[in-house]
Amino acid sequence: MSLLPRRRWFGARQAVLFSAGIGFFVLSVVALGILPGLRLERSIQADTPAVLSPYTKAKLHGRSLYAAQGCAYCHSQQVRNIAEDVRRWGPPTQPWETKYDSPQLWGTRRIGPDLAREAGVRSKDWQLAHLYNPRYIVPGSIMPGYPWMFDGSVTRPKVDALDLVAYLETLGAARRAEMSNVQQLTADQISARRPSAAAKGTIPDWLADVSGTICSAASPSINARSGPVKNTTVDEGIELETASLDTDPSRAHASITGSTVSDAPTAKGDLIRGQTLFKQSCASCHGASGNGHSPAAFALAPRPADLTQFEYSDQALASVLENGVAGSSMPAWRDLSDQQVADLVAYVQSLGQKPSFIPTQSATLAFGSQLYAADCAACHGVNGKGDGPVSAILKPAPFDFEHIRPSTAELEKVLMQGVPASAMPAFPGLDASDRKTLATFVRSIYQGPIDPSNRH
Amino acid sequence: MSTTYSAQGDAKLDTSQITVIARTESMLVRAHGLAAVIALIVSALFGTVVAIKFVDPEFLGTQPWATWGLLRYNHTQGIMFGWLVNAFLCFLYYATPRLAGRSVTSQRLGWALFALWNFGMVLPGWALVEVNLPQWLLAIKPLEWTEFPLVINAVTEICLVIIIAQFLWPIAMGPERDRLYISAWYALGGGVFTLLAFPMGSLVPEFVPGAVGAAFSGLWIHDAVGLLVTPFALAMSYYVIPAVTGRPVYSHFVSMLGFWILFFVYPLNGTHHYVYSAIPMDTQRAAIAASLLLGVDVIIVVFNQLASLRGAGVLMYRDVPLRFIWVGIVFYLIVSIQGSLQALMPVQRVIHFSDWVIGHSHLAMLGFATFVAAGGMLHAWQRTPGARYHGGLASAAFWLVSIGLAIMFIDLSVAGLVQGKSWAQPVPWMDSVRASMPYWWWRVGAAFPILAGFGCLLVSMLVGRQAILTDEKQ
Numbered sequence: 020m021s022l023l024p025r026r027r028w029f030g031a032r033q034a035v036l037f038s039a040g041i042g043f044f045v046l047s048v049v050a051l052g053i054l055p056g057l058r059l060e061r062s063i064q065a066d067t068p069a070v071l072s073p074y075t076k077a078k079l080h081g082r083s084l085y086a087a088q089g090c091a092y093c094h095s096q097q098v099r100n101i102a103e104d105v106r107r108w109g110p111p112t113q114p115w116e117t118k119y120d121s122p123q124l125w126g127t128r129r130i131g132p133d134l135a136r137e138a139g140v141r142s143k144d145w146q147l148a149h150l151y152n153p154r155y156i157v158p159g160s161i162m163p164g165y166p167w168m169f170d171g172s173v174t175r176p177k178v179d180a181l182d183l184v185a186y187l188e189t190l191g192a193a194r195r196a197e198m199s200n201v202q203q204l205t206a207d208q209i210s211a212r213r214p215s216a217a218a219k220g221t222i223p224d225w226l227a228d229v230s231g232t233i234c235s236a237a238s239p240s241i242n243a244r245s246g247p248v249k250n251t252t253v254d255e256g257i258e259l260e261t262a263s264l265d266t267d268p269s270r271a272h273a274s275i276t277g278s279t280v281s282d283a284p285t286a287k288g289d290l291i292r293g294q295t296l297f298k299q300s301c302a303s304c305h306g307a308s309g310n311g312h313s314p315a316a317f318a319l320a321p322r323p324a325d326l327t328q329f330e331y332s333d334q335a336l337a338s339v340l341e342n343g344v345a346g347s348s349m350p351a352w353r354d355l356s357d358q359q360v361a362d363l364v365a366y367v368q369s370l371g372q373k374p375s376f377i378p379t380q381s382a383t384l385a386f387g388s389q390l391y392a393a394d395c396a397a398c399h400g401v402n403g404k405g406d407g408p409v410s411a412i413l414k415p416a417p418f419d420f421e422h423i424r425p426s427t428a429e430l431e432k433v434l435m436q437g438v439p440a441s442a443m444p445a446f447p448g449l450d451a452s453d454r455k456t457l458a459t460f461v462r463s464i465y466q467g468p469i470d471p472s473n474r475h
Numbered sequence: 476m477s478t479t480y481s482a483q484g485d486a487k488l489d490t491s492q493i494t495v496i497a498r499t500e501s502m503l504v505r506a507h508g509l510a511a512v513i514a515l516i517v518s519a520l521f522g523t524v525v526a527i528k529f530v531d532p533e534f535l536g537t538q539p540w541a542t543w544g545l546l547r548y549n550h551t552q553g554i555m556f557g558w559l560v561n562a563f564l565c566f567l568y569y570a571t572p573r574l575a576g577r578s579v580t581s582q583r584l585g586w587a588l589f590a591l592w593n594f595g596m597v598l599p600g601w602a603l604v605e606v607n608l609p610q611w612l613l614a615i616k617p618l619e620w621t622e623f624p625l626v627i628n629a630v631t632e633i634c635l636v637i638i639i640a641q642f643l644w645p646i647a648m649g650p651e652r653d654r655l656y657i658s659a660w661y662a663l664g665g666g667v668f669t670l671l672a673f674p675m676g677s678l679v680p681e682f683v684p685g686a687v688g689a690a691f692s693g694l695w696i697h698d699a700v701g702l703l704v705t706p707f708a709l710a711m712s713y714y715v716i717p718a719v720t721g722r723p724v725y726s727h728f729v730s731m732l733g734f735w736i737l738f739f740v741y742p743l744n745g746t747h748h749y750v751y752s753a754i755p756m757d758t759q760r761a762a763i764a765a766s767l768l769l770g771v772d773v774i775i776v777v778f779n780q781l782a783s784l785r786g787a788g789v790l791m792y793r794d795v796p797l798r799f800i801w802v803g804i805v806f807y808l809i810v811s812i813q814g815s816l817q818a819l820m821p822v823q824r825v826i827h828f829s830d831w832v833i834g835h836s837h838l839a840m841l842g843f844a845t846f847v848a849a850g851g852m853l854h855a856w857q858r859t860p861g862a863r864y865h866g867g868l869a870s871a872a873f874w875l876v877s878i879g880l881a882i883m884f885i886d887l888s889v890a891g892l893v894q895g896k897s898w899a900q901p902v903p904w905m906d907s908v909r910a911s912m913p914y915w916w917w918r919v920g921a922a923f924p925i926l927a928g929f930g931c932l933l934v935s936m937l938v939g940r941q942a943i944l945t946d947e948k949q
Binding site for chain 2: 030031032035036038039040041043044046047048050051052054055056058059060063083086087088089090091092093095097099100101103104106107111112113114116117118119120121122123124125126127128129130131132153154157159160161162163164165166167296299300352354355356359
């Protein structure tokens with residue numbers, strides 16, 4: 020009854036063994052492994068920028084921990100060529116970015132966020148505290164804690180934890196450096212720096228346009244969300260260079276932490292929703308009441324701000340949420356919608372000092388301004404905008420007192436103690452009345468909760 | 476001696492001659508059957524702990540061995556190597572003499588294989604994952620479906636060679652070699668393919684970096700399911716269905732058509748795990764096209780098998796192994812059509828990286844593979860001298876696992892859609908985690924009927940009446 024031909028020299032068994040078992044295996048390896056592999060190799064050779072360097076020994080050790088612990092089973096390391104991914108993490112992963120990744124850790128699952136662009140997004144303190152116990156920093160996180168990488172306390176990381184965080188700091192760093200280089204080129208040069216001819220076909224045509232646009236992110240017209248995290252949180256210097264070329268006076272006010280915000284939030288914030296968002300996203304570091312006291316706070320330097328001691332302009336808060344605070348553990352919250360930003364701003368405003376304009380004697384102000392010019396202007400700028408000549412190299416950036424008004428108590432405390440892990444020193448030379456006078460002057464710089472450039 | 480498949484009720488069947496020439500190694504059937512079910516329960520416990528850690532990350536503490544990642548490796552590797560392949564081996568010891576008309580190569584080799592597979596591979600594999608050593612030969616590999624260390628992979632490869640010598644050699648060289656039944660085809664094809672694909676998937680991505688390594692890694696992710704699990708599961712279903720109904724399969728031509736398309740198309744699917752990635756677009760598109768063809772092929776295969784069951788409704792319910800088999804085949808149809816559709820780019824865009832895929836993989840490995848493997852194994856078990864079998868408990872196992880799987884699959888599919896939608900919105904990442912939490916609780920709940928079902932399966936093989944000693948009874 021068999022339908023098979025009864026040929027001894029080449030029967031079904033030979034066909035099965037050699038065609039199905041061996042032939043189709045070879046076919047699949049050639050078609051889906053070797054051929055695309057050769058093409059990828061060509062594009063990697065053509066596109067790899069000079070800034071990409073092999074891993075150091077410590078980073079390789081960190082990487083091996085990442086690999087063995089299965090981090091890649093919850094955190095992908097590839098930004099896909101789709102708008103949803105690009106919006107959250109920036110331009111799609113190109114073949115050369117994982118040139119030294121052996122074995123690759125692209126991952127096929129996301130329970131936590133993608134980490135392909137993790138470099139510069141969060142501070143080392145943040146990463147270490149989060150590694151020790153993720154729920155210190157991210158309430159509701161389901162990531163395992165790795166306390167055995169520490170010596171009993173979050174402040175005493177072992178070499179494992181340090182190497183792992185060092186590895187995280189390399190993810191996407193070369194891509195970012197490459198993009199900053201691109202930003203300084205002219206438009207013609209940008210088009211020349213697009214993926215090479217060898218890489219054509221590795222990304223869809225429509226996407227070449229998207230990545231081209233993203234590459235030219237220096238243009239102020241682009242929506243800030245299309246970048247991974249603004250360059251300002253990563254490298255102050257680069258942004259300042261472009262900012263200094265910016266001659267648009269309406270944008271001068273936008274420099275809060277040396278960064279730019281496209282627009283102040285126009286949506287009206289809702290206090291209740293803002294409170295929920297604050298609990299979910301902010302309270303782990305800033306404390307449930309916003310006073311900067313939390314389990315995570317002692318592991319972070321500089322410490323999370325005591326939000327009850329400051330008045331912020333809406334724009335300053337929106338900018339901090341949009342860009343984070345470089346040099347501190349405050350990350351950017353770019354995945355919040357404009358409405359959510361407005362809600363949070365409204366809630367944080369309700370935590371802070373109530374706006375008060377106590378009239379002060381002009382003599383006090385005059386003396387205060389002298390003290391300010393002598394001790395503060397080098398960093399905070401002659402006008403208090405945080406743009407003094409030294410500010411460009413400081414992280415976190417000096418406060419812009421036009422947009423941020425500390426309470427008198429906070430100012431007096433900082434003048435006495437300085438701000439640990441920032442450039443702000445203590446001023447033991449000032450006596451109590453000097454501190455009070457200076458505080459009064461600094462508070463007088465504040466322009467109010469709504470940005471003056473938006474007032475009509 | 477001249478029969479291809481004893482179940483066909485071939486008039487020329489000479490039972491006494493077969494028993495003389497082709498001996499069944501009953502002890503090895505029983506050894507692999509028990510090892511399979513024990514490994515199934517251990518692996519399922521690993522999986523349950525992994526599921527609990529989603530809702531309580533500090534469950535079992537934060538010691539290195541209790542880390543989520545390590546337990547997940549042991550869950551998936553245990554299911555594939557500990558449970559499924561042991562069940563396949565159990566079945567092969569029963570079926571090879573009947574398919575080949577010749578005994579397996581050697582009983583001694585069989586015990587060596589049993590020891591090497593379970594005590595040289597699965598157990599040390601689990602242990603090495605848990606101790607997590609840094610030496611490159613002993614270290615965990617972060618490659619999906621082949622996380623066991625390289626030294627364990629070497630043992631696996633040796634075992635694959637032994638499997639070829641033990642089963643494929645008698646099939647290819649035995650008296651039936653020129654008129655092999657389709658089950659034998661699948662065993663031959665799957666055995667040889669896996670011998671080649673396993674080292675390719677375990678070694679190449681380990682040393683080839685980045686995007687190129689990912690291309691090769693994607694190949695193995697699919698080969699593990701498509702060219703190791705699927706051929707042996709189909710060999711079982713093609714064997715058991717006619718054996719129980721006593722009628723030939725619906726069409727031998729369709730069997731062969733299904734076989735050739737499957738072996739041609741399955742290996743070309745791998746890159747669909749990296750859609751929208753940096754791997755060249757043409758390769759992605761080719762893999763997506765192959766994924767669609769695969770769905771067509773599975774419709775052909777499943778049609779052929781279900782059509783062979785026409786008019787056997789009573790048997791389909793009463794014979795528990797057959798019930799496991801045909802329900803597994805229906806899951807195969809569902810999971811493959813789902814797979815074809817989810818390989819499409821617009822669907823990938825939403826569901827990739829999400830729990831939808833976890834639901835899909837459980838429908839494949841727990842729905843299709845586990846149901847068919849349990850059916851094939853119980854079919855052999857029922858007919859093995861000295862083995863006890865309890866139909867009622869096996870039936871209870873069927874229902875419990877079915878209920879658990881249904882809850883889990885629906886739950887994870889919905890969770891995947893919720894996650895995909897959340898990721899596409901401008902909301903903090905943690906919103907997707909918070910939104911997933913109820914679904915993750917439901918998955919933990921689904922683990923209990925599944926574990927209970929596996930327990931019933933084990934007990935059903937230990938109590939009840941013994942099989943009749945003439946092993947050619949039907």
